[in-house]
Amino acid sequence: xxxxxxxxxxxxxxxxxxxxxxxxxxxxxxxxxxxxxxxxxxxxxxxxxxxxxxxxxxxxxxxxxxxxxxxxxxxxxxxxxxxxxxxxxxxxxxxxxxxxxxxxxxxxxxxxxxxxxxxxxxxxxxxxxxxxxxxxxxxxxxxxxxxxxxxxxxxxxxxxxxxxxxxxxxxxxxxxxxxxxxxxxxxxxxxxxxxxxxxxxxxxxxxxxxxxxxxxxxxxxxxxxxxxxxxxxxxxxxxxxxxxxxxxxxxxxxxxxxxxxxxxxxxxxxxxxxxxxxxxxxxxxxxxxxxxxxxxxxxxxxxxxxxxxxxxxxxxxxxxxxxxxxxxx
Amino acid sequence: xxxxxxxxxxxxxxxxxxxxxxxxxxxxxxxxxxxxxxxxxxxxxxxxxxxxxxxxxxxxxxxxxxxxxxxxxxxxxxxxxxxxxxxxxxxxxxxxxxxxxxxxxxxxxxxxxxxxxxxxxxxxxxxxxxxxxxxxxxxxxxxxxxxxxxxxxxxxxxxxxxxxxxxxxxxxxxxxxxxxxxxxxxxxxxxxxxxxxxxxxxxxxxxxxxxxxxxxxxxxxxxxxxxxxxxxxxxxxxxxxxxxxxxxxxxxxxxxxxxxxxxxxxxxxxxxxxxxxxxxxxxxxxxxxxxxxxxxxxxxxxxxxxxxxxxxxxxxxxxxxxxxxxxxxxxxxxxxxxxxxxxxxxxxxxx
Numbered sequence: 001x002x003x004x005x006x007x008x009x010x011x012x013x014x015x016x017x018x019x020x021x022x023x024x025x026x027x028x029x030x031x032x033x034x035x036x037x038x039x040x041x042x043x044x045x046x047x048x049x050x051x052x053x054x055x056x057x058x059x060x061x062x063x064x065x066x067x068x069x070x071x072x073x074x075x076x077x078x079x080x081x082x083x084x085x086x087x088x089x090x091x092x093x094x095x096x097x098x099x100x101x102x103x104x105x106x107x108x109x110x111x112x113x114x115x116x117x118x119x120x121x122x123x124x125x126x127x128x129x130x131x132x133x134x135x136x137x138x139x140x141x142x143x144x145x146x147x148x149x150x151x152x153x154x155x156x157x158x159x160x161x162x163x164x165x166x167x168x169x170x171x172x173x174x175x176x177x178x179x180x181x182x183x184x185x186x187x188x189x190x191x192x193x194x195x196x197x198x199x200x201x202x203x204x205x206x207x208x209x210x211x212x213x214x215x216x217x218x219x220x221x222x223x224x225x226x227x228x229x230x231x232x233x234x235x236x237x238x239x240x241x242x243x244x245x246x247x248x249x250x251x252x253x254x255x256x257x258x259x260x261x262x263x264x265x266x267x268x269x270x271x272x273x274x275x276x277x278x279x280x281x282x283x284x285x286x287x288x289x290x291x292x293x294x295x296x297x298x299x300x301x302x303x304x305x306x307x308x309x310x311x312x313x314x315x316x317x318x319x320x321x322x323x324x325x326x327x328x329x
Numbered sequence: 330x331x332x333x334x335x336x337x338x339x340x341x342x343x344x345x346x347x348x349x350x351x352x353x354x355x356x357x358x359x360x361x362x363x364x365x366x367x368x369x370x371x372x373x374x375x376x377x378x379x380x381x382x383x384x385x386x387x388x389x390x391x392x393x394x395x396x397x398x399x400x401x402x403x404x405x406x407x408x409x410x411x412x413x414x415x416x417x418x419x420x421x422x423x424x425x426x427x428x429x430x431x432x433x434x435x436x437x438x439x440x441x442x443x444x445x446x447x448x449x450x451x452x453x454x455x456x457x458x459x460x461x462x463x464x465x466x467x468x469x470x471x472x473x474x475x476x477x478x479x480x481x482x483x484x485x486x487x488x489x490x491x492x493x494x495x496x497x498x499x500x501x502x503x504x505x506x507x508x509x510x511x512x513x514x515x516x517x518x519x520x521x522x523x524x525x526x527x528x529x530x531x532x533x534x535x536x537x538x539x540x541x542x543x544x545x546x547x548x549x550x551x552x553x554x555x556x557x558x559x560x561x562x563x564x565x566x567x568x569x570x571x572x573x574x575x576x577x578x579x580x581x582x583x584x585x586x587x588x589x590x591x592x593x594x595x596x597x598x599x600x601x602x603x604x605x606x607x608x609x610x611x612x613x614x615x616x617x618x619x620x621x622x623x624x625x626x627x628x629x630x631x632x633x634x635x636x637x638x639x640x641x642x643x644x645x646x647x648x649x650x651x652x653x654x655x656x657x658x659x660x661x662x663x664x665x666x667x668x669x670x671x672x673x674x675x676x677x678x679x680x
Contacts (some may be wrong), residue, residue, distance in 0.1 A: 103551060112489040112524060217412045219411070219412045219414035220412075220414045220415075220416070220486075222376075222379075222381050222408075222410065222414065222425075223400075223408070223410060223414040223415075223475075224404065224414075224416070225380075225381065225400075225401045225428050226380075226381075226400065226401045226402060226407070226408050226428070227400070227428030227431060227475075228400075228401075228402030228428050228429075228431040228432055229402075233431065237427075238416050238418075241418035242417050242418050246334060297504075
């Protein structure tokens with residue numbers, strides 16, 4: 001399933017009961033349609049364990065170990081008491097399993113002056129991510145829809161400028177944005193950080209939806225026009241209901257982007273709304289007494305848990321979304 | 330039933346003039362077919378009647394009202410597209426009623442109209458399905474039904490059968506003709522398929538490069554093409570063109586082909602001409618005055634097309650009996666001088 005994301009097939013010559021897609025390898029079930037095929041299949045089965053294939057597996061396992069080893073170290077360290085950690089043996093499993101570091105990380109560790117764990121950061125991150133994602137998708141979808149179907153004068157120019165915006169480094173814009181926010185009187189507040197995320201997310205959101213709608217036959221839009229649909233009705237009743245795949249992709253991209261953000265949250269969110277990533281940094285950089293490696297590890301895993309879970313459960317969609325954004329310009 | 334009138338219509342897309350100063354009048358109840366090769370502007374013309382393309386100049390009148398700047402939904406039209414353009418997330422019933430629901434039509438009225446259209450198009454059993462669960466022919470029926478429920482004065486068809494396979498196309502073509510007979514509505518139909526044009530139209534408009542080449546009944550356009558473009562575009566196998574000249578008595582003389590009976594309508598101005606011969610004007614018979622060699626035989630089941638080489642010219646001949654020919658055969662043939670067409674060699678206009 002490595003196809004890029006496409007709007008639902010509306011027409012083409014697909015006949016009534018939509019046939020399940022089957023790739024070239026249908027498996028051994030059923031009689032082979034051509035006798036000439038049988039020896040080819042036999043050969044491919046023998047080829048499974050030739051040196052090249054073994055090499056591929058060795059490489060893949062090595063790569064997997066390379067990426068999984070740090071995660072393993074983090075998990076086991078977070079489950080050890082400090083006394084075991086000081087003894088060394090970074091790869092060893094814990095002797096005395098303990099969940100105390102996790103409890104500490106969640107609700108007891110000091111993040112600067114207060115010592116209430118990073119749960120506050122988690123709550124802040126949720127408060128930042130939810131509106132940033134919902135609004136970004138809503139605005140991005142309307143942008144993409146308008147650019148694809150209504151084509152206002154100068155649409156291509158506007159889109160070009162928007163895309164160019166995606167390539168300007170965030171750091172360049174921070175100071176001007178701080179000034180603007182201060183002038184508007186919202187600097188250091190939840191609306192400020194949400195607004196910043198909206199601005200920086202807009203190019204990609206618009207691109208995603210524009211490309212998705214570019215794959216929808218223009219005749220569908222024209223039919224809706226003849227049926228009397230206006231801008232919002234066609235968007236809400238015709239286009240949006242068929243946009244679920246790209247909405248999922250956009251949600252994944254925006255949630256991970258906002259959740260993993262550090263610098264924008266640090267600058268714009270204000271002391272009461274610091275996101276989890278900033279709180280995590282505060283935990284790890286607090287140097288009063290001994291470094292509690294196990295608590296640090298637990299806090300880090302907690303912070304990474306949401307994007308990790310998102311990738312884990314929807315990696316396929318995510319890859320498709322990237323393909324949708326990249327292949328079709 | 331509504332009349333459609335186009336006055337001095339001018340359409341630009343980007344920098345290009347697609348259609349310039351086009352006048353056309355569509356009579357109420359007429360089945361008008363816009364025929365032409367791709368890129369001739371016929372779809373653009375239809376879209377401008379629908380209000381999907383804004384004209385740069387001229388006027389569009391539908392049912393006696395000036396609709397040049399009206400919104401598509403206000404023009405009293407129904408439209409069927411090549412790609413069906415059904416709303417993929419709606420059921421068949423919702424697809425058909427979408428426009429009526431937007432217009433705020435009472436629910437009973439919507440139900441009545443959808444039921445009527447569904448009955449006419451045999452869609453009753455499919456009303457609860459989604460477009461993805463329908464075959465191509467069924468989808469196009471739904472698209473036609475969606476246009477029907479609007480009970481519009483004019484129906485516009487943009488190559489509605491082009492996505493279907495040959496058998497379904499013929500079937501739906503007949504259904505469309507029956508539908509037109511039953512409804513009596515004005516229909517404007519765009520196609521590049523001459524068979525559709527010939528079978529459906531009460532009048533054909535042949536277009537090329539944004540200009541109308543000829544308007545007439547299918548028989549007129551086929552039998553008396555106004556110029557070489559129309560002559561060559563209609564008819565399969567295509568008309569053969571033979572350069573030559575006529576004398577004052579109407580006798581044609583060209584390379585390897587001379588006709589003694591007078592051609593065209595007398596008096597013919599003598600001079601250089603192009604003779605247009607359709608395959609059915611060529612008869613292979615033993616007493617024919619002309620000689621040729623058979624180069625190819627195409628059996629069609631109920632007839633065969635025999636290709637002849639006569640001098641430099643390749644001529645097709647329709648043979649309706651079971652005589653057998655083989656490449657290399659020498660045959661005698663005759664050309665029906667009363668039915669051929671004569672064109673001016675310079676501007677291609679009919680003489």
